[in-house]
Amino acid sequence: MRAGTAAIAHSTGTTRQKGSTSMADALEGIRVLDFSQMMLGPYATQLLGDLGADVIKIERPGAGEWERGLEMMGDLVAGESAAFLAMNRNKRSVAVDLKDPVARDALLRLAATCDVVVENFRPGVMARLGLGYEHVRALRPDIIYCSGSGWGQDTPAARDNRPGQDLLIQAASGLAYHTGRVGEAPTFAGTSIVDASTALTLATGILAALVARERQGIGQWVQVDLFSTAMAVQCQEISAIVNQHAEPPRSAAGIPSPWLSAPAGMYRTADGWLAVAMAPLDRVAELTGDAELSTLDAWRDRDEAKRRLDAVFVRRTTEEWLSVLLPGGLWAAPARTVSEAVDELRAQQSPMVTTVEHPAAGTVELIGCPITFSETPWRLRLPPPLVGQHTEEVLSEVLSPDELSALGGDRVQL
Incomplete structure (x- = not known):
């Protein structure tokens, strides 16, 4: 067991008593340092947390992650964003200023104790902060460093600093155009389908990299982006277009996709x-x-x-x-x-609807993990955290009391 792993297991409540018949969580002992925000990264890291990984969420002091203030339908849930609550359970929050060199050095020491680092800033931001792949790899050669972006790390769109956001990618990839009637505007999906798909792609990449490290002893930089995922989920449609040399016609009467025939x-x-x-x-x-x-x-x-x-x-x-x-x-x-679909799940007492006691919002209903394991089921161990709720707890694992006390003021939220 790597140094620091036992302390993490204890602090997250995942330690099993010796001789216990209970099964360990699927990802117990895996530690994730999560710099991500919005949906692409947080949804992926929540899945890892649901399966037992210790996910340490890094946020800015004060307001915290940007999505904490995102109003859904123009409102918050007791001052908390429903979007943030939906994607940040089973995580511990550490609030530090990434631009502060002392805080950065503390985070590098923390990264050296982790298995996985996740970020979804624009390309180059983490490197400029001194927290990029090469910086972490210098301290931990077998690190699995994962980057999510809108357009990739080094593509023409990325170099042009084009904004990468779900609706924009639905439009640019053709997803929106292939929904709706002929003569009408392209139609967006009713949820952030590209963000969610890319988050699941990122989680898959992380799990594959963990297996590769276990079997081959290697770390690596895992990269995913919204545009590539949006193209990948259209694999069958793109295959027809490029191999049959034709763009599909949109329906005038309301067939939901140019690929479907009646009676769809x-x-x-x-x-x-x-x-x-x-x-x-x-x-x-x-x-x-x-x-x-x-x-x-x-x-x-x-x-x-x-x-x-x-x-x-x-x-x-x-x-x-x-x-x-x-x-x-x-x-x-x-x-x-x-609401009707959720009501049915409640009536069935489905684990897909779960409740958590949040320190500010009270009892909150959340959609659970969609994966069923016969031996290592997911568990709700921690509610979505408050900003910096676990800063002192986590940083005390890599800093001495004197070093921790030196991180005062605006640089860290203890």
Whole structure:
């Protein structure tokens, strides 16, 4: 066990008593120094924390990470951002001024005790602060240093300092253009889908690098970016475009994607909305009673089929249609609000909805880890931290009492 690991296990409550039959967490003993903010990094490091890693979140003194002040629907939760609460459980907060040389040296000493360093500043920022990959590697050669960015570390867009943000990347990658009707504006997804996908990509890269270090004894610099991930998640669509030499046509009637044929779409019913995925049109004609549908081609006539089904589905309620379509083999589902979906999870007592006692916001509901392990299930060990809540606890592991007391004033929040 590396020096410092035992202290971390004790302080995060993950220590098991000798002889205990309880199983260790999947990532117990892994220590992560997290400089990231917003969603790309914090969502990835929360996943690592859920699986047992000790995640040390570095923030600026005072206001803390930028997302702490992000209002969702124009409001906060008892002074806390719902977005921050959603992505920062199972972490300890250390608040220091990264531009202060004494604080920087303390962080380098802390990094030398860690397995992983994560950051998602613009390219070059961490190096200019003296906290880049080469600075950390000089102290710990097998460090896994992970950088997330909008456009990569050394691409034309990165060199031009272009802003890398989810909506902008959805637009620039073609994701938004391929959603919506012909003649209408490109349509953004209802969540930060590129940020979330890149966070999961980053977590995958970290886990792969940990395996490589375990087997090959190497550290490395892991890099992910929003634009590359946005292109990667469109792998099947891009394969069709570049190999079939054609840009897909957008639908005029509301087929949700230029890649889908009828009957795929969202349909208004007598009391709500119904989503239909895919099925042979002759089977759809049989179940809906519109014989004309069986004469149409699912791709060439998809807009006509969609218009005919729009007129059919509005005649019954969503549940009435589901009672016909599902037994008949059609892929269909009610289109619900997020609140309705969460209500169902609550009713099922699903671990996907969990509660945590936050020191400022009180009882908070959060969406849990989406991975199920038979032997090492995720655990909620720590609530999202207050700014600098664990500064003294963490830095005392690498600094003497005199060194810690010297870090006063605006440089650190104890």
